Amino acid sequence: MDRRRFITSVVAAAGVAGPFAGVACAAAQGGVKPVRGYGPLRPVRDLRDGKVRLHLPDGFKYRSFSVAGDKFTDGSIVPGRHDGMAAFAGPKGSAVLIRNHEVNGPVGAFGDKDRAYDPMAGGGTSTLRVTRYGEVINSAPSLNGTMMNCSGGPMVWRAWVSCEETVNGPDVADDFSGGDNSKLTEKHGYIFEVPVGRAATARPIRSAGRFPHESAAFDPSSGAIYLTEDNFAFPSGFYRYLPPKHPVLAGRLLDGGRLQMLAVKGAKRKDLSLGQRPGAAYATTWVDIDDPDPAFRGRPTNDEVVQAVGRQGREEGAAIFARLEGAVHHQGTIYFVSTQGGATATGDTAPDGFGDGRGQVWAYETWSGRLKLVYESPRSSVLDLPDNVTASKRGTLVLCEDGDGDNYLRGVTKAGEIFDFSRLEPISGDPGAEFAGSTFGPGGHTLYVNIQARQGMSIAIWGPWQRGPF
Structure with a gap:
């Protein structure tokens, strides 16, 4: 199927209700x-x-x-902190896995440092071809010199978008880990495209924002990339990046687009991190982020920089969430997880960081703009801080x-x-x-x-x- 026919087919299917369309969220109150x-x-x-x-x-x-410390089949060393991952069809029934490594700090790039975005940063992705029984056929680094690559998302044009969950860089004071940011050579906090079958170009998509990115989910009908923010100590937002050209037509994700943040209609700065009523649903709109990649004078604190993009959206009325992490597209709906959203249940203590709950699952219908609560954890023994x-x-x-x-x-x-x-x-x-x-x-x-x-x-x-x- 050519790219234009593909887009036509997904637009026709966009009105199909997602798998949770009829859920009234009885689980929100432990029902x-x-x-x-x-x-x-x-x-x-x-x-x-x-x-x-x-x-x-x-x-x-x-x-x-593919255990940390082992060797890839190209002879380089497998880094640790395995995180987000996607599987693509490979030859002869195999799977091609693209996998993140959430490594923080100026510890040096793994793999070929000459290909690294920042030779001092230790995160990135690896690509492996494996059998369906977990036997490795070949493996190698595919993106290196990035940092805190947490999650991301698969793209239908056979690529993975990897997300940096940090704003570290030489222009920012050191973060909680105690690493020396002055040793870094590039700014971090961006998303990167990693194509299947070849190494990434290691060029950040700066228009998609500099903030603690977590996940990326692609809507093929519109070409939008939906993005979550895992801001541990502060409010998080739900974003979408509108590329200058539909990625399926372009064959890749282009920089230079528009970044927006979700808001609830008629309720500025609606706090959705709190416990929700059963069947909670909201009409939504989007506010523009005027400066998605801000420049800073001096060397501001990490706390200041980590809120710089999200604060712009909240000033325009964007909704508040608690630690948005995993996201996935399915049948025209983006499902995403608020790790610490919801009300603290009796017998549970509130977790550290922003948000007092044990987790929420939200559904955003791309064709209607409706946001619905799918599930809210009634207590930690049922669901405890969901992530990917x-x-x-x-x-x-x-x-x-x-x-x-x-x-x-x-x-x-x-x-x-x-x-x-x-x-x-x-x-x-x-x-x-x-x-x-x-x-x-x-x-x-x-x-x-x-x-x-x-x-x-x-x-x-x-x-x-x-x-x-x-």
Whole structure:
């Protein structure tokens, strides 16, 4: 299908309701009980080395691969902090994975430093071709010299957009990590395009803003890129970037477009980080960000710079969210996660950072402009600080937790019901280990996911998907 016919077909489908169109969000007040899903979880040994890393339902198997500290097939070293990821169809039934590495600080670029955006920055992406059973065919760095590459999103023209969750740079005072920003050679806080099959150009899309980017979700009918902001200590916003030319027609994502921030009609600076009523829905509009890549005098604090873009939107009435993280496009709807949104449940303590809840899932209908609450966690034992999100072919969401205790992969069905699919076995000496980067491979045979840990790794999971909601 040529590009113009592709755009025509997706515009015709844009009015199809998303999979959660009928959900009245009974879960917002704890009214929906967890469903069986695929059944109880049990410890399962990793087919790579026999260790128990995951608890899964009966019939499911997995293999870990591409562990931090190992070598890529090109001989360079695999960095850590595996995070957001997408799977694309590869030759002979394989999958091509593009994977983020959320490395902070001026620690030096991995891979070929001559290709690095900033040779002092240690984040970026790697590209791997793997079988549907997690066997690596080839692997190599694909974007290096970026920083805190958290999540991003797959693009239909066979590319991944990687997002920097930071505003570090030589023009900004040091952040919470204690790294010396004066050692950096470039400004950070941008999005980068990484094409399938070749290395990235390492050119930032500056018009899409300089702020702590988290995820990117592409709407093929309009060509807009929807962006989330994970501003840990301050309010976050939901954005869209309107490129100067439809990316499918251009064959890539162009700089020079317009950045906007979502607002609720008739309610300036509506605080959506708070607990919501069942069935909450809002009519929305968009406000322009006049200066998406501001310049600064002197060397301002990191706190000042991290709010510079979002403050512009809120001054024009944009809505307030708590830590927006994962986002995914499915059937004309953008689903995105507010990690600390919602009301603090009885018995739960409020988490650190901005927002007191244990998580919300929102749905933005691109054709109507309506924003709806899909799910709000009633308590941490049901859903605890969701992060990355993806959707199955059936429209069930997969949520990666970044909670305080045991971390799970949870499913949210089209009826708004939640279930447990996998529990991460605690890692000795690494209580911060979490799931990240869930993505279904070609044909839906395999769910690929990352364990973000001190010794991060990727995992391929397969089994009787037809038995449950995925």
